[in-house]
Amino acid sequence: MQRHIRILHVLHAFSHGGLENGIVNIINRSPDHLVHELCFLHRGGEFLQRLERPVRYYELHKRPGNDVRLIFRLRELFRQSNVDLVHTRNWAGFDGILAACLTLRPAVIHSEHGRDIADPDGKNRRRNLARRAMAFRTSKFIAVSRDLYRWLKGTVRIPEEKLLCIPNGVDTDRFRPGRNLELRRSWGIAEDEFIVGAVGRLDPIKNHAGLVSAVRSLQLTGYKVRLVIAGDGPERVKIEKLLASSFVQRPILLGARSDVAELYRAFDLFVLNSFAEGMSNTLLEAMASGLPAVCTAVGGNVELVQDGRHGILIKASDDMALAEAIRQYVRSPEMRIAHGYNARSLIVDQFSLEQMVHSYISLYESAAA
CATH class of the missing domain: 3.40.50.2000 (Glycogen Phosphorylase B;)
Structure with missing residues (x-):
């Protein structure tokens, strides 16, 4: 019997979006030994209704701007929940990596799924310096496209041994040709x-x-x-x-x-x-x-x-x-x-x-x- 692996996904919210859709698909199709939990820095959302198994979730209601207290709240959550992995996503979930720097465990995985209008080309120096600095605490950086992989390697300068490209996938039985x-x-x-x-x-x-x-x-x-x-x-x-x-x-x-x-x-x-x-x-x-x-x-x-x-x-x-x-x-x-x-x-x-x-x-x- 495989031991349970507890994974805490850290993201901004759980409203309609491609990133959120991907998380739903991963959770719904995971084997039983992977136990998923969700941490929303702001709040949950309508995608919670799409989950097909019971999932514990936390809503932290982050204050506008830099909410320093949130980092310490996340650290305590990591300790109390006793998860094995924290999976953060995009710049909006970067507080999760900062909190992980204040504790020895859990292991951290970070995914880049795309960029926002504030930095559409991924050239924001402050953000990229933060990503590079936090690489020591991150086991893997996941890119969902080769373009993002090249950006993480060349522009952000994440060590290649920490990089992995996992393209998004789609349910080709549900999404099939037809005429409505x-x-x-x-x-x-x-x-x-x-x-x-x-x-x-x-x-x-x-x-x-x-x-x-x-x-x-x-x-x-x-x-x-x-x-x-x-x-x-x-x-x-x-x-x-x-x-x-x-x-x-x-x-x-x-x-x-x-x-x-x-x-x-x-x-x-x-x-x-x-x-x-x-x-x-x-x-x-x-x-x-x-x-x-x-x-x-x-x-x-x-x-x-x-x-x-x-x-x-x-x-x-x-x-x-x-x-x-x-x-x-x-x-x-x-x-x-x-x-x-x-x-x-x-x-x-x-x-x-x-x-x-x-x-x-x-x-x-x-x-x-």
Whole structure:
């Protein structure tokens, strides 16, 4: 019988997002000897409802700015909970590493899943110095894309023996091709309209404003293109104002949804217009669902989408290029179908959820040994 390994995941909150989705998948598919707990520096969130097993969690309600007391509260939590591993994620969870420096155990793993709008290129000197300084207390730094791996190695200068790349994975049984005409009709969308879909957190780094602009320009030139956005986040009010302006076919903002697999089957095209990306879970889901993708040539996007084979890559912040890429798919159903088929094949072969979960299980077992 294998001994239990207790893992405490430290992150900001547990609302809708790709990082949070990955944690849910790891917990739900872990063997019984891995016991997961969650520590939210701010608060939990709706993703707690997606957990399929009992999980203890802590909400620390971090104060705005630098909350020094939080570091000591985390240290006490590490001691009292008697966990074997602490797994922190992104800059928002970095307080967990600082707290671990005040105690000899547990072992620490840190993951980088992407960057925020405050440092989209990962060049913030203060942050990178902190990452490098804390490397002595961290067993492994995990990058979810080769781009992030190269950044941790070259820019942050983390020793390569501490680096590991574990790409995100997707459930290819849940996310599969199909055509949900009933959902399209429920939105009041005509059969001859072309749906451009976007799914994800409404965050400045996702540049939904550029997508809105591109779709509006296509409508003004006579194309029956409808924009559907699913997600929630800090940019929601701003996006609602943008969508309230004049459109030939008014965009639809769905908010956070639990039926995202069905949403993809109602779309004709998926767009990811980010300024920066780690490895997008929604891009993986869309491609697994047989959708071609138009996305910016940043971060892990270029590791998933080969231009002209699985979708079209564009330069970030180029609304005209985005509009032209969407137009190509509207005018060529054959290209849309071919690129969608290629996208699905790539994800099934190389980015399955089983591969990702197996990699994390092996990591946890070796780090706790």
